[in-house]
Amino acid sequence: MPFEITIPRLGWSMEEGTFVRWLKKAGDFIQAGEAVFELEGEKAAQDIEAVDSGILRIPANAPQPGTIVAVGAVIGFLVAEGEATPTVGSSNPSSAAVNQASLPKPIALEPKVVEPVSAPAAAPSVRRLAREMGIKLASLEGSGPAGRITADDVRTPISKRPLTTTASAAPAHAAGVASPRARRVAGELGIDWRRLQGTGRDGRVRERDVRQAASGPDSGTPATVVSVSSRRRTISNRMMASRDRTAPVTLTTRVDATNLVSLRNQFKQAGSGGTIPSYTDIVVKLTTLALQQHPMLAVRDEADKWVIPEMPDGLHIGLAVDTDDGLVVPVVHGAGALGLFDLAKRTLGLIEKSRTGRLTVAEMQGAVFTITNLGAFGIDGFTPIINVPETAVLGLGRIRREPVVIDDQIVARDQMTLSLTFDHRIVDGAPAARFLQTVSQAIENPSAWLLRGEG
Amino acid sequence: MTSVSAASTYLGIYRTMQLIRQTEEELARCHQRGLIHGACHTYVGEEAIASSVCAHLRKEDVVFSTHRGHGHALAKGLPPSELIAELFGRQTGCSRGRGGSMHLFSPEVGMMGTSGIVGPCVLQACGGGYSFKMKKIDNVAVAFFGDGAVNNGAFHEGLNMASIWKLPVLFICENNQFATEVPFAYAAGNPSVGSRGVAYGLPGLTVDGNDAIELSRVASEAVERARSGGGPTLIECMTYRTRAHAEGMGDFGYRTREDVDGWKQRCPIQRLRTNCVAEKLISAADFDAVDAEIKKLVDEARRLAEAGPFPDPATATQHAYSESPRSSTTPIQNVRPAATVREITMTQATHEALSEEMAKNPLIFVMGEGIGKRGGNFMTTAGLYNIYGPTRLCDTPICERGFVGLACGAGMTGTRPVIDFMFADFVLDSVGEIVNQIAKMQYMSSGRLKMPVLLRGCIGIGHSAATHHSGNYYAMYAQIPGLKVVVPSSAYDAKGLFKHALNSDDPVLFLEHREILSIKGPVPEGEYEIEFGRANVVRSGRDVTVVALARMVHLTLSVCDELEKSGISVEVIDPRTVLPLDIETILQSVKKTGRLLVVDEGFAPCGFAVDVAAQVADRGFNDLDAPIKRINGAFTPTPYSPPLEKAVVPQSDDILKAIRDLMNE
Structure with a gap:
């Protein structure tokens, strides 16, 4: 009799997860205990191990990498030699019932190197933004269609999010764009350009906006300009790096x-x-x-x-x-x-x-x-x-x-x-x-x- | 010929033919075993031609060949181990693994290269002949080519030039009856190649290409004629290749097995042997000894070739450009001295540069239409004909491909041609010679050939020149490794860059914008050179960097003062050479200003401005305070009518607006 491969629940509140990819090919013989596919839950992606042994069969309507699947959904089968592959019920696999029996063993932390969560779906421009801000996409939750991460998800500083992310926590909308040079200067001067009102086209923050902010309010009060040592600059950069990352x-x-x-x-x-x-x-x-x-x-x-x-x-x-x-x-x-x-x-x-x-x-x-x-x-x-x-x-x-x-x-x-x-x-x-x-x-x-x- | 010297000549020819035959057969075996990585066109069946002609050549004589060139290379003296190693892709190959079967170079023995393109060898041999004429030495240049080449423009242009200048050249047509698989009988209106000599006013004859003795006699006469100043000869050799066009290709779709077997019976090697034995000139034992010696030689060559190392991948781009150290003693002066009083036009500046260098270097010659007595359409050579005469100031027929291909051969053989093509549009007929031959020659020959060719002419839109006298082609050439592309904007730059070009071993496109030829600028009296790849900061500024070439530099400068009044300080950078491009100076400027505008009269797609913008976006990203802007000429052929013409060229108002927009970004 074929064994079903189902989406397990990772953590107690998980209702659905992102199917990341198969770790084995259709037709491979899988031993119980071998990792078969990768699933991303609320907090992390995990390699999901087979609980049975058999030849892997992946139905045509199995989820594509990156799609959201319901816990309990049947995504494949392990069959014996010569055994026919059942079809996944004509009903949408994501609506399949939760199968409590298929819950995996808790996964022990044992490897020396913990692979970070593979990046979830996001547009190239969003990936770039995340890179620029030093934010790992895997650390974010997507608010876009199909859980896709949007630019807003990236811009909302993660530190300002509630500790346990809940769906009701609306992201605070952040400022728009800055020129690359403005961002560089802002980094050097330790200024958060996102708080600045840009004077460029469409409100783009430019170098002058950053420098103006750095020089403080435009009042005529005399002030002393502090020279910044390279030690201080390093400290400043490292503090900002910590805050950003x-x-x-x-x-x-x-x-x-x-x-x-x-x-x-x-x-x-x-x-x-x-x-x-x-x-x-x-x-x-x-x-x-x-x-x-x-x-x-x-x-x-x-x-x-x-x-x-x-x-x-x-x-x-x-x-x-x-x-x-x-x-x-x-x-x-x-x-x-x-x-x-x-x-x-x-x-x-x-x-x-x-x-x-x-x-x-x-x-x-x-x-x-x-x-x-x-x-x-x-x-x-x-x-x-x-x-x-x-x-x-x-x-x-x-x-x-x-x-x-x-x-x-x-x-x-x-x-x-x-x-x-x-x-x-x-x-x-x-x-x-x-x-x-x-x-x-x-x-x-x-x-x-x-x-x-x-x- | 005495019987003793005849016997020695024939045995030599026989030896060469055997060397070719056995090497080719070994190569065919190696091809099957996968040791040859690319194409392999053998010369089997045609050995008598290369062997008999080269028997009359000296080491200093030069041979230019085709894709079917193994036999020519071996006959000219290339050791078989270097040929085989080249096909095996080894560092020990004759082109150091950069060429393969179709790019065999051994200039040390006068083997000036085989070519994957049909036709150029005809022109390059003319160039070799021209060099010998320039140097007044009695060497001979030989072009070997197939019947496929004779319906090509290069054949027509080359034979005509060789005829009018009485060049010491042999044009050897190996008529093996198929251009790849297209029968010559189908492809030629006049099926007799030999008879075409008459059309160009030179001796032309047809001989049996499998008769080594007759070939030797004919070649000997032709070589003698060339050496003694009698000019070129065209020899059509009727022959047949008895293997497929290339190893691994089928052979019986376009000809029959019977045809091939019939021609195998007419094997030139057997024929020479049988004749000589019958005439009791050479004994069978002597021939057998040669056969055995060659077999040992080829076996050893193949062993050596296979033992040779592969080239180091780290050297893959080496030899695209010359690496010879600068030999000129003229001072480098990249920046104009402030206190320069004398003012001359750009044309006068390049004329001065050419005159000074021609006086110093007797190997420089100029070719072009109307550059002799007339002194050039733009007075580029005015007065020089009277000093240097018709060989160094050579008026040409209207055959751009022909004389550019000739310039390539001349550069390969040690002279320094300056090709003056008036308008850059005209030279498009010869782009194949520039891109496939001139640009690639140093690389293909692994740096053993130099390519000191200066190609000059006008570019630029203006004065209703319309679309065949106005193209800006610098971006196109700047995509070709091996070339250098100069686009000067001032008299000072033009002179220094022109002189540098004439002292460099790389081919240079020197493109002069016609609309600024007569603008005067300060040029010091003394000699100087300006290096390539060094941009000129034409005007210093604070707020925005404008990169421009040629006329666009002048146009940009014309708006800077007005912008300065409204508080916008513009830095203007003229790269002067598009290839190599001094991106460092541009990046430094953008680091200062944070804004970049590129003003480019050329077309936008894949163009000069695109390249500057992309490189700055990449390497100067964090310095940009605004998007990079570009202004280009409209993407259309150049119109004639003044209002239309104005509409397709960047105007000063466009530049003004673009800079203001950039400040508001």
């Missing part, structure tokens, strides 16, 4: 740092002239342990693929360092594999080099995660900016002794705020929150985590 969400939490403070005091007391690990050093180390449990937070979004680093050797951690010339992010290479004291020595060296401007290019590249500490300035929570192409950045707030209720008693404890910004394109809210939970637990019991070693 990521969908940042920040989570904050309060964590009890009493044990962390005490551990550091012990290091101090036991210290015999060597480097004493700073709070940041300890958190760096703890974070590498937490990342081993939550590898998706260590993904690097490299051109067309998402790459998970080797654990723990590839856990290179960026450290935001404030210098007279502005922010730099030296990288502690192999932080995941370093012992705490070696790590502390390494960071001290990097900070020293940062402040004296002697960092090499290699020492600023390759991080998979960044940690930034504003605690020294009395800051608690903030919204750190993701250092692209990384997925997340952890902000450390000040440690402050505060009254806390424990077992109905008000006791003095050291408290600290953690701020985690993550890229919602790559990780969802819940897993990011779980990661932050893990980090919190590690900070609350640092000795145990450090002694235990790998996450």
